[in-house]
Amino acid sequence: MFSKVGKVIFDNEVVAKTSDFNMGLEIEQHRVDEQGYLSQEPYPATIGDGAKNPWLTKDFLEAMSESVTPAAATALDALHYLYRINNSLRSALAPGELLWPLSMPPKLPADKSTIQLAKTTPEKDAYLKEWAKRRNFSSGTPCGVHINLSLNPRVVDIVYNNLRGQFANRMQAQTYLYTIIAQGFVRYRWFLTYLFGASPVAEENFFEKNQGPTKPVRSLRQSHYGFGTHFSGDYSSVQAYVDRIEQGAKEGKLISDYEFHGSVRFKGGSSLKKMPAEGVDYIELRMLDLDPSSSVGVRSDTLRFVRLLASYFVMTPALKPADVNEVVARADKMNEEVSLEEPEAVSKYQVLARAFMKRLEIFANKLQLGPEYQEVLQDLEDRIENPSTTPSARLLKHLKDGSLVPYALERAQRYQDAALQSLKVFAGFDSEQILSATELSQQLFEPDAKATLAKTTLAKTK
Template structure:
């Protein structure tokens, strides 16, 4: 499936030591009570300041935890660190559990969803106001959907050799171009990640009743045993459907054909007013701010897409966190991962290894520019796999070089991709004197022979038997008991206590030194990225 694949494999074998992958994980999870209902408690003080803690923060809501690993070049270490974060938090929760599913627990009253509070500094108030905007734009229920982001980059040694192989002299420009090659192929073939790892084929009926959106395409099933549970028989990830995390980008098309084009399109989305959001307004009748602005996107962070180019931000950039004009791509953020309900930390090591292989494959494979015709079929493929990925004889469609459309069976095409990945796995395993990549790749090959082995197939079988809420509560308690017994591996309890205290001190220091009124600060902040 890759042109000149044998030539590339020969090059890889010769340069296997340069495939040094930098990676990191951001995992979200709701705090729930022991009865499985959403917690209405504020963020625990023993977890520190969510504004300044580098490992433990919040996302949209006070009850929506987010755990962040540092950048690692070792998969085992990264997984161990993520586990340590979970081990610490589980001991600090007060009669609470961590919800193990992407789709939230039953929420009886959406008014109980408290927007995350980041303190009284201008930086903190910006973060909270942005979330108020999300609440008014999309509703608070959508924002309680949890996911997992995987951050990925390759070493400069790799890029230097890859540039030489491709006879490119401008290495800096070539790196950004290479990451965009990867992004385009992720759009073309990334549905395989959703097929294999999607874990949200079902929802609670209360979620459907409270969630606005186009529901005509959803053909839900229900039985007398689980009246509060709705599911689609072949769905993989309702989190990624129109019922889940979606944007209103007013038909602005992101094609990812170049960094320049991406910046221009993003600028258009951030700069263009939306009639829908103009109706919400900037302030209410009591002069309270409702959102940052009335544009299609308040900030870059509001762009909900499967994968995004990113640059590293540093503390001095905190006062203008929405600088969108990326000069050079430094890493990629993969955003199409559901929470793995079978793992106490939301992801397992085989998933990480597979992601590494697949992302390298997307980079090495030829990646022509995407036009609007191809984009149409790309979106249709994703929608098909999201809603009916496990359907027997499921097909996907691709735009061929002669501009014709060709149909493939999903299982055949998926197996072809994994066959390619096996060759890459051998080379990476030889470099580390192991067979972990090959084993991971082989284990997922079976998913195409039997769709019930996929994460969505496995979790749906349990949900249909026990119901959505009961399944989530059972797994939450199982993970709670497991984590309680585990010992720290990389960090200690003292490390987390020290970070929590330091984060509280840093937030207090920031607030004490904040001398600019919020109105002036907001205007200056906004001008920094427009």
């Protein structure tokens, strides 16, 4: 089961470290009014400058907020940050404002030119205006969960020290590990779409008349109807990844390298061009819909599963470089098919999903992971066998006249009320002070949690 890298990790008894990925979270959510339209209220004044505050920012629209955590050593710590930051945002909303809990946007106006783009820096403002001019405006409005993963340095050290003949230096070993993790997530994106897809329908005016699917699907956001320019990346190597994006910008397929919004992005180096020489510091995963059953859009079990997948990709045989593009192209096609399947239907790829889940269970048993991982795997195995238990299928029960607005508003109000009743709301953001990760940790948590979280906090990976 193990690759050469996996055997080195196993033999050196650092298996536990392969699941100790540092994790940072970015959660996009729209501000809406109580009728389910984008909010017309100004950006909340009490949470700092949306163009400068690294922890609460604006995305494509002025009403699209993003809660960003520092990197933390455990999924639970990352969620602790997220809940406090998200509650701070909720406490700053104007009366009548709510956070939309779904990935697909709320009701949009027929004239989308009336929707206000995010006001940030002059450079980004110009980029957003150009993007809106060139692209389908609606495709910029879906929200999602972004997960930043960075390797435990001990794992990189062990791999490099034991396989020096394979790598010229430690940075090359680290970049290789990130490359095979990225390839794994792109290859099995369809699997995550099946398990966690939660965007079955679009609301009013997202599609033009007679466009879009005629029935609910697993994930509009993860299909070609969803976010992005649909520009395919090259994951065969970091150099190939950079070359592909730069060529796309040169040919005008991308406005700039910043516009590449693939399901996985490499992060590191002082610029994209220099990344192959300076190395990859972490990867950003962008393939999860918001989970409306959580006030912050993601659950701890989902994050545990993502970390398990990352460990599996590190320790098991990787694709041959020559096969990567062909496999990824096939995986993209599979993801499109899974995304557009009816939520309660057995997936075309159920047999393959079942086989892959079995392999993950064997892997988890071999690594002697804790019972919490076994529970996660059992729950997800049930989703494979019973499509009606998937998030998208569960949302169908709340459809009224083809819309999820009543359900979404009820959820949003419930989450808002709970946040306002919380005794642990951080109100320390202002336009004058930009908090570092350590300062944020010190102000967010009680003294008994401060020390632990401050130690696990790394520099922000954004």
